Amino acid sequence: MKPTTRAIRIHAHGGPDALQWDTLELAPPGPGEVLIRHEAIGLNYIDTYHRSGLYPVALPSALGTEGAGRIVAVGAGVQGFAIGDRVAYGGTGPLGAYAEQRLFPAACLVRLPDDIDMRTAAAMMLQGMTAEYLLRRLYPVQRGQTVLLHAAAGGVGLIATQWLKHLGATVIGTVGSEEKAQLARAHGCDHVIHYRDEDVAARVRELTGGHGVPVVYDGVGRDTFAASLDSLAPRGMLVSFGNASGAVEPVSPGLLASKGSLFLTRPRLVDYIATPAELAACANALFDVVRRGAVRIAIGQTYALRDAAQAHRDLEARRTHGSTVLLP
Incomplete structure (x- = not known):
């Protein structure tokens, strides 16, 4: 029997009720891939665009662009990562963060410093790297x-x-x-x-x-x-x-x-972290200001992953503040 995972997916574009709690088979990591067991997942407004069809995706589709967890399996050719590593991602790679476990390209990952916890990482990767490129590179504020x-x-x-x-x-x-x-x-x-x-x-x-x-x-x-x-x-x-x-x-x-x-x-974040070097520099700049205390990450609310529909309702109604984290 093949291993499985639970994940939030959509089978049609629509409102929050379009989010379905599915069971998916897990394949072993392919070349250049790792298998991640998520400990925290970030909720972002772009997730609602994918769900609604404002940014259409091929159906059925997984959702989510940001997460943090541990590597539990490594595919052929992966360098720089090993089983047990704490990793995070945001804004790059295929959709699918709304899952207990997922396959992910190693080239789109960053290693998470030991002094940054998983929830903080999931709350800040996409939003924090967005802030980095907006303020420091797109229009360098003086x-x-x-x-x-x-x-x-x-x-x-x-x-x-x-x-x-x-x-x-x-x-x-x-x-x-x-x-x-x-x-x-x-x-x-x-x-x-x-x-x-x-x-x-x-x-x-x-x-x-x-x-x-x-x-x-x-x-x-x-x-x-x-x-x-x-x-x-x-x-x-x-x-x-x-x-x-x-x-x-x-x-x-x-x-x-x-x-x-x-x-x-x-602009789009993905165009400002388009290479591994850009991704690493962007993430490291974010890690630096967080570790020095110049930027504090405010997690305003958490939801169970299976309750992602309610999280979307609250986000779109502007009832949330700060970052929102989904917990598998």
Whole structure:
């Protein structure tokens, strides 16, 4: 009898109810692969895009892009990893983190330092590496700059806020509730804007003496896009890295010209960790700020893996804060 594992999969695109708790056969690792027994799994907004069909996937499909665990078997040709190693991944490799065990390409793994626990790793790999490339490589934030960060109390937001403060920036963050405002302030946010009750762009102009900010990090999408553009200084950059409120409507390049020769980019983490060297450098930069205490990882809530549907409902209803971890 072949070994099996339990996993969350979808057989049709749809809402959280599309998530099914399946039993799958486990094959031995192929060349370049390892078998991982997960101890913690990260929940990310991109998981809802795969589930809903906003980012279509071939069906039936596993879900999940982030996890941490131990290697329990190693395929041919794998170098640098052995049975028993503590490993983590996020943002690279095939979907399928929502599983008790899974096969995974060794080239997409990083070894987890002994002083970072599994839940912390699962809570930070994708979100933390996203913060790293956004702040340090896509638009390298300089000491003394003021930036606008949407969803400052979310998983990426709390990490990015702390990292921005570590870099010497002033952070203007948007939130949707007073509870989230308090959380953002506790993690270093200098100025908090309630986007439901305040004119975001007008408040940003007020806080910057009318100049606007050189960069806006926007993972919210449709609901904040216009305010993001209007918050930028001339020749500023809008980094639209997520669609939590829905996809942004098509934009005329002329709009960017009329608002001050603005730049607009829609990046993906996978393109910034495309080689093993880039992946290792990105992960090591994240591990460094976490181990030094410059960035604290806030796990706001945990769910049993089999309850992933409820986790998706809460995430989409914006009832979560910080990072969310699923436990096999």
